[in-house]
Amino acid sequence: MDLPDPKIGCHRTGFTKKCRKLVVGGCCNRWIQVTGTNPTSGEYMSRYDCQDNWQTTFLLELGRQQRSTASAVESFRNEMVVLNHVTNAMLIDASPDPTRVIAKAEKVINGKD
Numbered sequence: 001m002d003l004p005d006p007k008i009g010c011h012r013t014g015f016t017k018k019c020r021k022l023v024v025g026g027c028c029n030r031w032i033q034v035t036g037t038n039p040t041s042g043e044y045m046s047r048y049d050c051q052d053n054w055q056t057t058f059l060l061e062l063g064r065q066q067r068s069t070a071s072a073v074e075s076f077r078n079e080m081v082v083l084n085h086v087t088n089a090m091l092i093d094a095s096p097d098p099t100r101v102i103a104k105a106e107k108v109i110n111g112k113d
Contacts, residue, residue: 001048002047003020004018004020004050006018006020008020010022012030019031019050030052031048031050031051032049033047033048034049039064040057088105
């Protein structure tokens with residue numbers, strides 16, 4: 001395990017105690033190892049640091065994940081719109097009275113049924 005620089009003070013103690021002493025003594029639960037891909041550079045990383053120092057990296061990764069999720073939702077939505085149009089066309093083609101199906105669909109769309 002990597003240890004903090006002996007000169008660095010813990011900001012949570014008002015810099016009165018040294019981070020290294022807290023980590024070695026088992027008093028600091030904020031000293032964590034993060035392993036994975038750096039969201040900024042894309043390179044593999046595995047290192048220990050204070051949890052508070054990881055915030056920027058975590059926020060960047062969170063933003064990347066949110067963009068990816070939003071993109072997937074938008075893609076799914078677009079597929080559902082196309083499939084709904086196909087389904088509606090099939091219903092109209094299969095109906096003996098297409099105008100009745102269209103009128104019913106318009107009522108549902110407008111929330112009147």
